[in-house]
Amino acid sequence: xxxxxxxxxxxxxxxxxxxxxxxxxxxxxxxxxxxxxxxxxxxxxxxxxxxxxxxxxxxxxxxxxxxxxxxxxxxxxxxxxxxxxxxxxxxxxxxxxxxxxxxxxxxxxxxxxxxxxxx
Numbered sequence: 001x002x003x004x005x006x007x008x009x010x011x012x013x014x015x016x017x018x019x020x021x022x023x024x025x026x027x028x029x030x031x032x033x034x035x036x037x038x039x040x041x042x043x044x045x046x047x048x049x050x051x052x053x054x055x056x057x058x059x060x061x062x063x064x065x066x067x068x069x070x071x072x073x074x075x076x077x078x079x080x081x082x083x084x085x086x087x088x089x090x091x092x093x094x095x096x097x098x099x100x101x102x103x104x105x106x107x108x109x110x111x112x113x114x115x116x117x118x119x
Contacts, residue, residue, distance in 0.1 A: 009072075
């Protein structure tokens with residue numbers, strides 16, 4: 001199965017080691033549509049937003065590895081997950097499971113969450 005990541009699970013970020021330990025294999029870069037990333041400095045949240053897009057990375061992962069990511073992401077209470085279309089087929093993406101109105105007002109959106117945000 002595939003998982004699309006757009007924050008700290010990406011290569012070069014703090015939780016990428018969790019992805020590796022879960023057996024994730026990098027497939028390639030992709031963009032998902034109709035989601036937006038909230039630009040929170042310590043880690044982003046994705047929300048459904050028609051007309052928006054998020055740049056990220058796709059990884060191949062076994063079900064056991066996805067369960068490990070679920071624990072990190074606090075699924076299903078902190079993050080939920082849904083299938084989205086990527087350049088490599090459908091992939092799971094973690095998205096906010098709670099109301100993000102206050103965080104949107106404070107931090108706004110970004111199409112690509114990057115190292116400059118992770119300080």
